[in-house]
Amino acid sequence: xxxxxxxxxxxxxxxxxxxxxxxxxxxxxxxxxxxxxxxxxxxxxxxxxxxxxxxxxxxxxxxxxxxxxxxxxxxxxxxxxxxxxxxxxxxxxxxxxxxxxxxxxxxxxxxxxxxxxxxxxxxxxxxxxxxxxxxxxxxxxxxxxxxxxxxxxxxxxxxxxxxxxxxxxxxxxxxxxxxxxxxxxxxxxxxxxxxxxxxxxxxxxxxxxxxxxxxxxxxxxxxxxxxxxxxxxxxxxxxxxxxxxxxxxxxxxxxxxxxxxxxxxxxxxxxxxxxxxxxxxxxxxxxxxxxxxxxxxxxxxxxxxxxxxxxxxxxxxxxxxxxxxxxxxxxxxxxxxxxxxxxxxxxxxxxxxxxxxxxxxxxxxxxxxxxxxxxxxxxxxxxxxxxxxxxxxxxxxxxxxxxxxxxxxxxxxxxxxxxxxxxxxxxxxxxxxxxxxxxxxxxxxxxxxxxxxxxxxxxxxxxxxxxxxxxxxxxxxxxxxxxxxxxxxxxxxxxxxxxxxx
Amino acid sequence: xxxxxxxxxxxxxxxxxxxxxxxxxxxxxxxxxxxxxxxxxxxxxxxxxxxxxxxxxxxxxxxxxxxxxxxxxxxxxxxxxxxxxxxxxxxxxxxxxxxxxxxxxxxxxxxxxxxxxxxxxxxxxxxxxxxxxxxxxxxxxxxxxxxxxxxx
Numbered sequence: 001x002x003x004x005x006x007x008x009x010x011x012x013x014x015x016x017x018x019x020x021x022x023x024x025x026x027x028x029x030x031x032x033x034x035x036x037x038x039x040x041x042x043x044x045x046x047x048x049x050x051x052x053x054x055x056x057x058x059x060x061x062x063x064x065x066x067x068x069x070x071x072x073x074x075x076x077x078x079x080x081x082x083x084x085x086x087x088x089x090x091x092x093x094x095x096x097x098x099x100x101x102x103x104x105x106x107x108x109x110x111x112x113x114x115x116x117x118x119x120x121x122x123x124x125x126x127x128x129x130x131x132x133x134x135x136x137x138x139x140x141x142x143x144x145x146x147x148x149x150x151x152x153x154x155x156x157x158x159x160x161x162x163x164x165x166x167x168x169x170x171x172x173x174x175x176x177x178x179x180x181x182x183x184x185x186x187x188x189x190x191x192x193x194x195x196x197x198x199x200x201x202x203x204x205x206x207x208x209x210x211x212x213x214x215x216x217x218x219x220x221x222x223x224x225x226x227x228x229x230x231x232x233x234x235x236x237x238x239x240x241x242x243x244x245x246x247x248x249x250x251x252x253x254x255x256x257x258x259x260x261x262x263x264x265x266x267x268x269x270x271x272x273x274x275x276x277x278x279x280x281x282x283x284x285x286x287x288x289x290x291x292x293x294x295x296x297x298x299x300x301x302x303x304x305x306x307x308x309x310x311x312x313x314x315x316x317x318x319x320x321x322x323x324x325x326x327x328x329x330x331x332x333x334x335x336x337x338x339x340x341x342x343x344x345x346x347x348x349x350x351x352x353x354x355x356x357x358x359x360x361x362x363x364x365x366x367x368x369x370x371x372x373x374x375x376x377x378x379x380x381x382x383x384x385x386x387x388x389x390x391x392x393x394x395x396x397x398x399x400x401x402x403x404x405x406x407x408x409x410x411x412x413x414x415x416x417x418x419x420x421x422x423x424x425x426x427x428x429x430x431x432x433x434x435x436x437x438x439x440x441x442x443x444x445x446x447x448x449x450x451x452x453x454x455x456x457x458x459x460x461x462x463x464x465x466x467x468x469x470x471x472x473x474x475x476x477x478x479x480x481x482x483x484x485x486x487x488x489x490x491x492x493x494x495x496x497x498x499x500x501x502x
Numbered sequence: 503x504x505x506x507x508x509x510x511x512x513x514x515x516x517x518x519x520x521x522x523x524x525x526x527x528x529x530x531x532x533x534x535x536x537x538x539x540x541x542x543x544x545x546x547x548x549x550x551x552x553x554x555x556x557x558x559x560x561x562x563x564x565x566x567x568x569x570x571x572x573x574x575x576x577x578x579x580x581x582x583x584x585x586x587x588x589x590x591x592x593x594x595x596x597x598x599x600x601x602x603x604x605x606x607x608x609x610x611x612x613x614x615x616x617x618x619x620x621x622x623x624x625x626x627x628x629x630x631x632x633x634x635x636x637x638x639x640x641x642x643x644x645x646x647x648x649x650x651x652x653x654x
Binding site: 051053054165167168170171174175177178181185187188190192193220223224225385387388390391392394395396398399402403406408411412415423427441445448449 | 508509512516520523526527530531532533534537538541542544545548549551552555575578579582585586587589590593594598602605606609610613614615617620621624628632635636639640642643644645
């Protein structure tokens with residue numbers, strides 16, 4: 001009943017003029033950003049956070065919800081028309097989507113993609129509304145030791161699962177932990193990693209880090225010609241085709257479930273959800289041309305990668321543990337607006353958090369309307385010259401970061417993080433563990449110290465609750481994953497070599 | 503350059519960086535040093551492991567390129583790096599909008615964009631939007647505009 005009452009209280013705010021306008025703008029920008037190869041939802045949100053400083057929290061979060069949902073659909077436009085996924089989540093869309101466009105069915109393919117994306121987003125937002133509040137109520141029972149292990153679990157899962165090489169994943173997390181430690185230790189007053197720089201005493205603003213790591217490398221990529229698009233192949237023509245929507249209903253149900261499940265697991269993202277859904281659909285599909293332009297082969301990944309969006313926010317909003325980079329960026333935006341993610345958020349800022357969850361639902365509908373009305377315009381976004389777009393992103397991020405504290409020091413720091421982010425990309429070191437560690441590191445340290453304070457320095461307290469023990473077991477299992485993966489790969493290699501050797 | 507060799511050099515640099523931070527962390531007092539020492543110590547161990555992986559791959563694979571992002575033109579990267587540094591320096595001396603109006607077309611044209619008219623029109627339009635948002639709407643006190651200041 002509390003859920004309904006809170007939704008009811010948030011509804012008038014969500015349907016106010018400024019929040020609606022922010023959602024429309026956010027969704028439009030999101031589709032355009034997603035459509036541009038090399039740019040992602042994470043980058044779009046990171047660049048636009050400084051623009052939201054003067055807005056009320058719900059207006060800002062409405063815009064962010066629009067960007068997030070819109071970018072997931074936008075990624076399918078170049079995947080279908082040019083065989084280039086606009087975002088990593090658009091990888092599986094290429095398989096059947098591009099084939100449909102090649103057969104002169106581009107218009108139908110975009111329609112299927114848009115409808116499937118909107119349905120996936122809506123299901124995900126409803127799940128967020130229904131699952132997050134009870135989970136937040138459970139999270140209120142967590143003690144300091146539980147929070148310590150939860151933060152460790154979040155960091156380790158992402159570090160281990162997101163990279164092929166766990167050493168690189170953990171190294172990235174260590175970098176983030178060090179960044180999170182910069183500044184005056186609030187408990188003892190000790191200056192840590194400040195190197196006598198006054199500008200570092202209050203720590204490094206998370207927006208500076210986020211824009212550096214997520215906005216600068218794609219902008220540089222555009223300028224280096226890494227996202228060049230051959231627009232001569234752009235073909236939006238096609239006969240109007242009758243689509244058998246009823247046959248796609250089971251596909252949407254199955255793919256939404258996959259997307260929701262994947263969204264809840266830290267480190268897995270829309271790309272994993274899309275590929276799993278496409279594979280699962282292939283198993284059950286009756287279409288003879290699956291993989292060669294089948295509508296269900298397009299509907300499955302598009303529905304799944306959008307069903308993943310709001311689901312990734314469930315652990316982020318309720319526990320303060322972001323499962324992936326985009327959730328971390330959204331948490332960063334919430335912190336900027338004075339909203340501290342975690343179970344208290346649902347108690348202290350119920351109207352705002354329920355309003356945010358509602359904007360995730362409403363933007364899924366807006367995405368459908370805007371995508372339908374502006375289809376031709378979004379296709380033409382692909383014609384934007386990357387050599388003009390790159391400097392524009394640089395200029396926008398610069399002024400945005402400067403606006404955080406009116407400091408040129410922050411601008412230089414952001415450029416430094418941009419350089420590090422670019423180098424990390426080149427070395428195949430994931431940046432997501434670093435961002436997660438910046439958020440979770442201080443939470444882990446504070447919880448650890450609080451636990452020791454409560455127990456009088458007794459380390460056994462860290463293992464005294466059922467939640468803590470469960471999390472420790474999960475961490476151990478997580479750490480064993482690379483070992484198991486290695487053993488399986490070796491067994492597979494041996495089995496493959498046996499027939500050829502004998 | 504061979505990718506494995508490049509990664510080995512990066513691993514050595516990262517190890518040295520974290521060793522320095524480890525030394526710094528050991529100087530902190532009491533509880534303040536627990537987390538920094540643990541994190542930097544772990545980072546040193548991990549970067550050494552990364553370096554060892556690269557060395558083994560280098561010995562086994564020799565000149566193998568390995569998997570990773572597509573190669574890029576170093577000359578273009580140098581142009582971008584210089585432009586970004588000059589741009590950031592320019593903001594402090596010439597002002598944000600003046601620097602942006604110079605940097606945007608100059609960078610795109612130096613990298614091969616040939617449509618001057620579009621570059622200039624896009625730059626002016628973009629600068630106008632930024633001015634409206636950051637100066638008029640958000641009232642961000644940006645560094646003084648030297649050239650515009652002279653005009654009045």
